[in-house]
Amino acid sequence: MKKIAAACIAVGLATGAASAMDEVTLQLKWVTQAQFAGYYVALDKGYYKDENLEVTINAGGPDIAPPQVLAGGGADVIIEWLPAALAARERGLPLVNIAQPFKSSGLMLTCSKESGISSPTDFPGRTLGVWFFGNEYPFLSWMSQLGIPTDGGGGGVTVLKQGFNVDPLLQGQADCISTMTYNEYWQVIDAGISADELVTFKYEDQGVATLEDGIYVHEERLSDPAFVDKMVRFVRASMRGWKDAEADPDAAAEIVLDNDATGAQTEKHQKRMMGEIAKLTAGSNGTLDPADFQRTVDTLLAGGSDPVITMQPEGAWTHLITDQAL
Secondary structure (H helix, E strand, O other): OHHHHHHHHHHHHHHHHHHOOEEEEEEOOOOOOHHHHHHHHHHHOOHHHHOOEEEEEEOOOOOOOHHHHHHOOOOOEEEEOHHHHHHHHHOOOOEEEEEEOOOOOOEEEEEEHHHOOOOHHHOOOOEEEEOOOOOOHHHHHHHHHHOOOOOOOOOOOEEEEOOOOOHHHHOOOOOEEEEEOOOHHHHHHHOOOOHHHEEEEEOHHHOOOOOOOEEEEEHHHHHOHHHHHHHHHHHHHHHHHHHHHHHOHHHHHHHHHHOOOOOOOOHHHHHHHHHHHHHHHOOOOEOOOHHHHHHHHHHHHOOOOOOOOOOOOOOOEOOHHHHHHO
């Protein structure tokens, strides 16, 4: 009987330990791809389990806005670009950046050389494809700084609300489209247009570099010590995943492919993407650099009569998590 009782206690303890895993739901900004490799690597290699976390990663899509998901309680933590996060914060949703895996920006405007565009001074009178759902803010800030209206009127540009593909450029509907260095640019190349037939404008080179994929939570939850502890462990495990992805991009891409439930991604594209993503995460240990934050804010404030944000944000980031995690 004693042996049976001891066995029952052991099973009970094991069951209790298993149920003690802290659950975290992460909402991605886009579909499963190497842009989010660090999180999938951390999941695949058991880094989250090492931190006693059970992490669910929810892929994004064209109709999914991470801040809205967070506001609705559908996620504990989201991946978002800083311009969109600051715009949401100014509108009343108190997003806070708790970590910043991406150090550099991959955003570009890619134009057909046949359009005759060789510099931003050639933009007026042209049609430019722009992503929305928060991705439009860097573009609008750039145009405002250039003094180029975006209402389609004389002396301005016509903004084409671009889907998340490169069709407007391929089909001649736009002179330029939004692309990322790690994704859509290569879709254009794979469609048969050579690099020599394109003109690209990297936002960083134009002085409008803004921070992209950061980790955000709702400000109110940071008052809960248990949630803070959970986020410390989440960020620590995630950054282990990101540094592994940087060190072995091909292996990271394979893990992403294994987690792609749609089967839509290809090995060639994901390995190429991860190689480019590694350039953007290089130099970051996950801690937000206040200078990078301020550069983004200054870019957004310098929007002339129609700035993306209208005041210096307060409380939009914290080192509370990374100071403990890293």
